[in-house]
Amino acid sequence: MQNFQIQTPTNLVFGKGMQHQIGTLVKPLAKKVLLHYGGGTVKKLGLYDDTKKSLHAAGVDFVELGGVVPNPRLELVYEGIELCKKEGVDFILAIGGGSVIDSAKSIAVGMCCDGDVWDFFIDKAQVKKALPVATILTIPAAGSEMSQSAVITNEKEGRKHGMSSDLIRPVISIVNPEYFTNLPKSQLGNGVSDIISHIFERYFTNTKNCDITDGLCESVLKTVMKNALIAASDPKNYEAWSEIGLGGIIAHNNWLGIGRSQDWACHGMEHELSAYNDVAHGAGLAVLTPAWMKYVYKENINMFVQFAVNVMGVDSSFRDPDAIISEGIARLEEFYKKLGLPQKLSELSIPESAFEDMAKKATNAFFGDERGTGNFKRLMWQDVVEIYKLCK
């Protein structure tokens, strides 16, 4: 186990009807709030009205900014910063999914720096300060409600990048799984794909002696996958959605990643798909993950045997580890299929002609300074092209 440090101060408020507490919870922390959201969904769910009612009742002053889209845009972040400066906002409240929360976190950071907020996403600056952010979650997927990260798309440059800092963990997150029961099946698939990927990125490691976190990863993976299939056939099942929702939080608040080297190649490779063609993040991950596994598993056969047996339930002769691993990956592909997720880049309208540029961007070679991506096996741009080809 490696030395580590973790601090997860988010006040997590979970369950039915909890959104009504938002005004009372925010009141002692804020003078003026930016209420940040996407489009019609929060209005259809009644969350937009509930939130405003709760803020009014608690006497919380606020301004609004809607319009966040999936793969949230830098342009709206700039607009948010300008609005918050003009209005004297000192607290951001995001209601919606991961995109809204990531946009809120970016505004929170942008409010506390003099330079360009994009610098934090391209490692040109380090977060030193941020306004506090609270969230009310409507989609379990990104885990942004308790995570130290945010991802933003810079449309002008065709780039999608993340920033990471303990300072952007939300101070309050309300998670009411009732909202999740209204999601279409595609959102279930995309969300669960993102959740299990957050665990995979931490699970697949060459760090030895990580029994506790190995076990935590495996148990949350199995539980989320089991309950995803329940929710797929019974979308109104509150209990199944509660398990997915809680699993999504734990998947990305980093308790599963402490003391071990983490990978993050699949996320890096996927961000290029989203940047190229506005692909749904979870759909891109479902295509890339099995291909990544096939390409890298020989780096650490034992780790992948453990995955196949402990997570995918493969029961076979241990004298043929390749067969066990192959069956484990096949079962994962079958799982994605059951959730209606794509299997090929062609289904996402990503042509082979785009592979080289995307691979070079994912490894930073495109910008003249190739860093590669991933830690389980360090991938250079040619490796990434091979992985794209495995699922073309």
Added chain:
Amino acid sequence: MQNFQIQTPTNLVFGKGMQHQIGTLVKPLAKKVLLHYGGGTVKKLGLYDDTKKSLHAAGVDFVELGGVVPNPRLELVYEGIELCKKEGVDFILAIGGGSVIDSAKSIAVGMCCDGDVWDFFIDKAQVKKALPVATILTIPAAGSEMSQSAVITNEKEGRKHGMSSDLIRPVISIVNPEYFTNLPKSQLGNGVSDIISHIFERYFTNTKNCDITDGLCESVLKTVMKNALIAASDPKNYEAWSEIGLGGIIAHNNWLGIGRSQDWACHGMEHELSAYNDVAHGAGLAVLTPAWMKYVYKENINMFVQFAVNVMGVDSSFRDPDAIISEGIARLEEFYKKLGLPQKLSELSIPESAFEDMAKKATNAFFGDERGTGNFKRLMWQDVVEIYKLCK
């Protein structure tokens, strides 16, 4: 799953050599510190010197109070409060095991109230405020380094009680498993018994649909038990102690107990053993837990079958659940035995003549207001006597 709220803001700093950071970490949070500890162990470990050196180097002003004993005493808490008031202390640093940390938390609460700090332990007062507490842990067991609870023994009244509040979670906890490799085997047994009991108290529940927390409990239980046996035969094994140390934190920071009813009967019944005869807490739990299981399992056969199969690895005919459960409990008893823990109250010098009084204290019947103990099966004083008899 039940609605829940959780907030665990402790800055956890884990690994080799991390104690040297204490001065730097405390400096921005404290004007004057009480350095609180037990006896010779922290001096033998070099931790006492390392801590003072680090505080001096960071320019942190402090006073000292040693003398905490296992089952920490209320009298020393009073003494600590008096000293802190006299010296203008605004931050408590506990170096040692759970007893030192619980004593520190009690002083921290006592510093912020006008009345008697004992009132918080007998439900006469609710914690509204507490000084911040930091810890450097030397024994993995109590989980107090990240928990919201503290237990104190009132020697005059022969009572041992706990208080609970999010306000007493430490703000910083440094955990360096190197210290654990110096513990005698009895401390390994007592510590691990306490750790797995913290999980059992949360695990055994009648709340349905708790897949995520069921899985987390099971995986941490299995990992801690596996590594306890490694450390028993190889006491200098840093990696095994790291797993036990991390397991001990997660066992009691309450992430394993969210969204589910918790029990706590074994802890309640054990506190009476410690109050009666200064029994080591983990030893008392090892005696009581199997007896409690035998007495209550019929309340929820399915829960106990899950325990026997998923935690204790029993593989048998599911047409005979009683046999599966019986084998699961037998394996747990065998585990305690391997760690050198006692099996009977007589080994702890608790005579049968004491059972009725202890049972009445554990259920509050002694004080004319019988509340019972435990939630898995609510136990009244006669039930507790029966459980004591099962392990007399």
